[in-house]
Amino acid sequence: MVRKWADARTGPVWPGSGQHPPDAPWLYRAMILEGIKMGATVFQFEPFWDLFDYDNSICWREVICPTLRQAIQEKWIPSREEVLEKIRVAYHLAPAGNINEFHENLRDVDWIADEGLLARAAYGLWEKFLEHELIPNKGKNYYIPLLPPQTPEEVLDQFEVVLSPGSEKSESGYADLLDRHYHGDGEGSACIMSVGGFIYVMQTHENLYEKQTYSIELPKRVNGLQAVLKKEGAEISWNTDPGASGYEVYRVESDTLSLGTSLPVLPWDSVPVARTTECHWNDCQPCGNKTVFYTILAQTISREKVEGTVNYLDYLVFSLEKSLPSEWLRIDLSGTIDTLPVLPPPDDRPESQVVYPTFAGADGHHRPIAEKIVRQIDAMKAFYDHGDWRNLTSLYSLNYSDPNGYSREYVGRAWKWWLIRNNTTCMLRQIRCWDFSEYDGKGHVHVKMFSLFRALRRDDQPFGYGWSGTLRIPRNSDEEVLYTWVEEEDGIWRLISTDPAVPNLAEILWNHRGSDQTSLKLIPGLDD
Structure with a gap:
């Protein structure tokens, strides 16, 4: 529940302080993505005043609504079949007649109330109680469903392995078992999970700055953008991708850029000006008195390795069918043509954060x-x-x-x-x-x-x-x-x-x- 996170004072602040950090609304995106990765189609948000009422509707306007819109329009939510395909290991809860028998289950699945051996092996744990681990520290093992004692045999038979209380005696035992069934969707210290045609990369700390790495296979980006100016407009061309089934052309005019911005950032809801199966396109719209930028995205089965980093509150979603922008082709007012690489934005966030010990007031001798x-x-x-x-x-x-x-x-x-x-x-x-x-x-x-x-x-x-x-x-x-x-x-x-x-x-x-x-x-x- 979101209230739980608000009351926990999530954010890069001192534990126990009464401050609610202004960037905490972005945790709604993390919570939504966690649900989407498991195929959720219905979402409940608490407290209600984070939606439409009072002054905190910033959560709805800037995070909840845009994330849900993007999930719907880009079809992030995987099907039931796609989710089941990802799950190889399940956990079958045992019936419990008393609290001690119940804790035989918790010993494997709950690191708060008990040891949580399987939970630690599957998702990782930074330090008990210090973070509530909304975002798994490990993404390799996807999610392990907890099945009730009365689960029918035909349901249990869908999984490669069905665990039960005491299947392994240690966290390392469960880790070795999971390694035999899961191989991960990328490399790096960030949480990386792929399901339903999308790959999710999330910084794993809910309240700490830390630069984390990722290396994933994504659709090959389009490069080699060129332009030839003609009387009737501009002919845009790019390198051919044998694995591409089509290309999307995006056009941005300089007066739509934010003040001081030298290159566009392509919003998720941008609409292409053209779609084509060729590796060239004629823009018959004259540039006029504006600088114009072009970039090309490909629908392709070709792959390339993409590496990057995420930090606090970074929750990224990449398509496994459509490429990212690689280059911007710029035509300025004088007719000068430049091809400029798409670079990651500058990031001045701390690469790490010391939580303990700190020595303010303990200087010198x-x-x-x-x-x-x-x-x-x-x-x-x-x-x-x-x-x-x-x-x-x-x-x-x-x-x-x-x-x-x-x-x-x-x-x-x-x-x-x-x-x-x-x-x-x-x-x-x-x-x-x-x-x-x-x-x-x-x-x-x-x-x-x-x-x-x-x-x-x-x-x-x-x-x-x-x-x-x-x-x-x-x-x-x-x-x-x-x-x-x-x-x-x-x-x-x-x-x-x-x-x-x-x-x-x-x-x-x-x-x-x-x-x-x-x-x-x-x-x-x-x-x-």
Whole structure:
């Protein structure tokens, strides 16, 4: 659902910030394309105000409507038969009589609620919970359908392989199996998938800048454009393609170009001025007092390798029947004729983005100290992710005190309760800033950090209702905590305080109260 993405604050911004980036509407295009690749013909968009109401109708005007129009006019949506032809491996869910049997399925297919071994092998996972992986990190394996337990045998027989819970014991085992049945539609770090006469190239990060590569086979582009001026107009010619069944001629006049643009960009809905099976065409329309540009596209079975890059919010669709523009033929006011290559537009986006660790405020001789503390933060994540409450507690000083007045003994009991009660844990962290203002006097280093301790509890019917979901601490709105570290006599950096308190037993117990949480008013950070 789109709301899920809006509330997740998707975009190249700090996790936990309340900002909704202005470029987030482009994720609608990604979501639409994900549906199209699987043959979707009906789309539901939420929230409704991203369509026609209020000020956010920019999502409809600039992204949703143009993408749907293009999908319809260019016939992107594959048929049922084309989708089934792409699917070689399916997963047959097992019936589940209780929550543990249900998790036998989830162990293969859900990396949030369980290990998701098959999902990781098929689609890839950057870092658990940090991105929700709308766009697969790998496109080679297409999509693996999840079939209900009662699926008829004649349906199961359509697939080369039908997997079931425990078919493989590891992510690598599933990866090897998939490699035997899928070979991919291109090469590169971007997500590349081909279905129904089109190939889709998508940058895989939903909220990070990263230049990713692609190399794909596309219809051979037309080159060798030439022109001869005649009294009755211009004769345009180009190199012959033996695999071409026809050509489309496009004509653009200079007064239709954007200010400062030297070459046209051919919009997807451009209409050719002519179609021909010959490798030449006469334009009887005089150039007059305008510079005129021509380009030729071919309907062809000839192929060539096309290489390029995509970055954040790039979601490209290429036809496997019609070529891309290769050259523009320009005839200016003086009658000068030039042939100009079509080049990729300039791109000033970052080629990569550092998420963690960052060292703002840890300059000069403070940098080595910060790097030591980062290693302790990494240890905190490792211990938490593995449910190791003893070693997690060892990161706190014996002199630790939180804002509620509790000590390290409290910390150990709280972490033990939380980590034993939950089944799966994952810490997210991002450093906001470093503060060494008290280092010279007290030896304290303050690190303001987004830190979200995620957990999943496996419940069948707690408190009278069925629920199995993710929990989190701390409960303050921005999930930011000021961690204060001190180097102790043994040379190890440990926590001397956290503000708000992490862990906080009141927040832990509130998370596990159940369906009547509303009757207990939690005050984030307080444990009185």
